[in-house]
Amino acid sequence: MRGQDHLPIGVFDSGIGGLTVLGVIHKTLPGESTMYLGDTARVPYGTKSPEVVTRYALNNARFLVQRGIKLLVVACNTASAVALPALEEALEVPVVGVIRPGARKAARTTRSGVVGVIGTEGTIMSGSYERELLKVRPDATVFKRPCPLFVPLAEEGWEDHQVSKAVAGEYLGDFASEGMDTLILGCTHYPVLRGPIQSAVGDGVTLVDSATAVAEVVAEELDRLGLTCKGGGPPAHEFFVTDVPQRFQTVGERFLGAPLAGIRQVDIDPH
């Protein structure tokens, strides 16, 4: 009989953005199977209230847990920011969000102690990056700002476009003068716009995205719990979405950095 270690790592996101996190998990843990759910019928979460995001996050998590996963990664920053306690309470599998690993990585990176955080309205309003940062670096000064145009700019594929540079300048132009040396990219879409964001804040600022930190925490957790896959065949990667797969596939391959195949549409509305 197979042990739990053969089960996939579950990953959910409000839509496409979480594929940037999944891509790093695939690279860091090449022997692990994964099961990804993108809630494309209800995307985005970033402008929605904590109550609604928590309801959707529980829906998503239960879908993955029912299909069988050994650990859940909440790849969506907004859901991690507002729904993690509810998920940890409701689920029997270990849950890893993106906020704490990202905040700790930023705390290790900063020398000046002045850190910027950018994300969706929901993530920024929650104050969760700030709280996690101050836990490990109580003397830190945190500047934060929602950047709602970055998500549609990333989905348009305007990574090198003058418009993205102008928008980044508008959102972040005054950040650079605050003595900040570290900026947390607190939304899974933002690494796609790394170029314009770096230009806006200047080369002296290190950009921190949570994906690498999350993958490391997942590896540690699996090891600690004796759940690391002990082999027995090539890993399998499954993809589920709540709306038709077409757009997810087209935009998603750019985010994952690899071809996407066998995406299945599912209905997870609570009936």
Next chain:
Amino acid sequence: MRGQDHLPIGVFDSGIGGLTVLGVIHKTLPGESTMYLGDTARVPYGTKSPEVVTRYALNNARFLVQRGIKLLVVACNTASAVALPALEEALEVPVVGVIRPGARKAARTTRSGVVGVIGTEGTIMSGSYERELLKVRPDATVFKRPCPLFVPLAEEGWEDHQVSKAVAGEYLGDFASEGMDTLILGCTHYPVLRGPIQSAVGDGVTLVDSATAVAEVVAEELDRLGLTCKGGGPPAHEFFVTDVPQRFQTVGERFLGAPLAGIRQVDIDPH
């Protein structure tokens, strides 16, 4: 006993945008009560599939019909573009979408017969403006383009911002050279960006938004069906949203052009 004419006009939209349509209805029909539903928990519809948008549209419509309305206005362009037949079949109240009135107004406006249409991905992919235009103006040439960044730019309040001008130039710069004299603003958010859009296409192009045309069709329909309100007190305006009202109120007042009060949150998920 009161007749049906005392019932409100129902209006639904995926979120906030439909308030630009509601504002014109209030001005055109000052004696009529209205009941507005913004599906802010599932907004936006523009990047979602026809199947999902139709499911949400039916949810929204049934909520309003159950509370009692005499006519339904589908203020959302995407829902009008893909879900109107399903709504007409499922409901017992008359249904007015925004596509046909807008297309007919454009057909009356154009002299060159070259018409542009901009909207969400869902609206543009549906081809519905084109179909309605060609019904009344079979010789028309239609250029169309999705403009996904216009919605977040309008919600940011960047009406006069250089970024909005640059984005409008990118999307529409080559439209002006096509002999086009009329451009349909096929999304309820776009009238907010009238300035940058007009600059991008030049003063020779007339911008057509559906709101005025829709209000006229509603007035005609009520008259034809004997449903025009015959007085008996000041009109009442009710507002429902599916997520918490805060953001709807802040952004919405700019869209409606009037203060918003008494917004109520409702759960319309099919349980």
